[in-house]
Amino acid sequence: MNLINTKDMEALSKLPPSEFEIERKRIINKYINSLPADCQAQARAMQADLDIKRLSLSSEDFLTYCMSRVRTNLNTIADLADQAAIIATEIENSLING
Numbered sequence: 001m002n003l004i005n006t007k008d009m010e011a012l013s014k015l016p017p018s019e020f021e022i023e024r025k026r027i028i029n030k031y032i033n034s035l036p037a038d039c040q041a042q043a044r045a046m047q048a049d050l051d052i053k054r055l056s057l058s059s060e061d062f063l064t065y066c067m068s069r070v071r072t073n074l075n076t077i078a079d080l081a082d083q084a085a086i087i088a089t090e091i092e093n094s095l096i097n098g
Contacts, residue, residue: 053065
């Protein structure tokens with residue numbers, strides 16, 4: 001789901017800080033509200049954590065923090081995919097071998 005395009009990002013970056021924060025929150029809430037209901041609480045908690053980090057870290061440290069979380073999440077996804085492949089192979093083998 002593409003919620004914001006490059007032109008929107010450029011316009012957002014030119015807003016005064018108070019207007020930027022209002023529009024930023026609107027965009028984030030629009031995305032969170034588009035998630036399945038059972039995922040929204042977790043997304044709001046994650047966003048609250050990001051907001052706290054964003055306020056307490058320099059821009060560079062915040063980006064480093066976010067990239068670290070992305071790497072961790074990608075590693076988790078890769079691990080889950082590997083486990084799913086192993087389980088699928090075991091199921092396939094049991095079906096073939098009886």
